[in-house]
Amino acid sequence: MKATAKAHPIQGLIKYHGMRDEELRLPYHDSISVCTAPSATTTTVEFQPDAKEDVYLIGGDRVEGRGAERIDAVVEHVRDLADVEHPVRLESENSFPSNIGFGSSSSGFAAAAMALAEAAGLDMTRPEVSTIARRGSSSAARAVTGAFSHLYSGMNDRDCRSERIETDLEDELRIVAAHVPAYKETEQAHREAAESHMFQARMAHVHHQIDEMRDALYDADFDRAFELAEHDSLSLTATTMTGPAGWVYWQPDTIAVFNAVRELREDENVPVFFSTDTGASVYVNTTAEHVDTVENRIAAVGVDTDVWEVGGPAQILSESDALF
CATH class of the missing domain: 3.30.230.10 (Ribosomal Protein S5; domain 2)
Structure with missing residues (x-):
């Protein structure tokens, strides 16, 4: 067993x-x-x-x-x-x-x-x-x-x-993970979510966002899918910041990464978008073609980076991989 x-x-x-x-x-x-x-x-x-x-x-x-x-x-x-x-x-x-x-x-x-x-x-x-x-x-x-x-x-x-x-975006997506090491507490933020005056506003539009995201994924529309993800990150943060505890997860390096992403997108026409969960670190979403350019720019901000791809489902490993 x-x-x-x-x-x-x-x-x-x-x-x-x-x-x-x-x-x-x-x-x-x-x-x-x-x-x-x-x-x-x-x-x-x-x-x-x-x-x-x-x-x-x-x-x-x-x-x-x-x-x-x-x-x-x-x-x-x-x-x-x-x-x-x-x-x-x-x-x-x-x-x-x-x-x-x-x-x-x-x-x-x-x-x-x-x-x-x-x-x-x-x-x-x-x-x-x-x-x-x-x-x-x-x-x-x-x-x-x-x-x-x-x-x-x-x-x-x-x-x-x-x-x-x-x-088909599974093969195209590359994620530059920008490490911003600031401890975060997620469970309490979830517990008080409904007490934010922004929560009902989020609830009013999130169902449409789900439909839009599914449609973008079906069409393998990279820009549409990850623009939605970027805007959802802003929506989520507005809700967490306006709850009773006033959670503010982002750090100066977080904002610096956001600015670098927007400069790449607006000035150099690179398909790249930022995303955050409840934390200070940033997922920078781009394509395989542009990932080297994006990683170099994000590293120049002064944060540690990794390049990730899409991961599959949870898997059972062999007995030789057991930790004890």
Whole structure:
């Protein structure tokens, strides 16, 4: 009863914000994202009949407090589905920085859900596994199905699950990841989302944005898709900044990257757009043809960069890849 899985983190394109059910992590509205590779989380889990308690480790450190509670929600759901009671050992490693806005919770809970389902002997499709991952992080549902994926809102697991969107942009997209290391707290921002006076304005237009994004992906219209993602980032930030806590995630380097992107687009006609989730780091979306030009310009801002491509769905790895 042991398995290892790998999942890629997501970049939100039309992002969810706020949860109408915190326990099941049911979002207020649909969302669309794209997975980024080779950045990934690898997770090994084992049901251990002789163990006395659950043990969770990330990067070798014991997970406690709220982090352990979120993992518990996923583990307990798998136990219920598989009708097993054994304690679980879970170890996880990220190949990229966490808590700076690059979606580590999405890949973390996606890999955990895949490994747990496999170790428990559950025969499930990835959309079904996405409902397990969602209990840890709504974004993780989309990391399970991978590439460009759509998480539907709903009040139950039948409706609130993720599906992959097929698009030719999978081969064309390149993402220059601009690292701006400033710690961010996402869960509290989700908890108070509906208290922002901008939230209802966001709700009024986000459903149309979802339709527009799906249509752009079907047509493989790069400019249209990533202009939508750029504007959605601004909309999301307006909502987080006007909540009770007044969350301001962006740093001076974040704005400098935005300015560099706009200069490339407006002065040099380069197809490039910025996007952020709840964090200071920036996804700079461009095409394979222009990625070197874009990376050089973003690096000149003085931030560390990586170049990522589109990542696939969460995968079960071989026994030789186990972390313990």
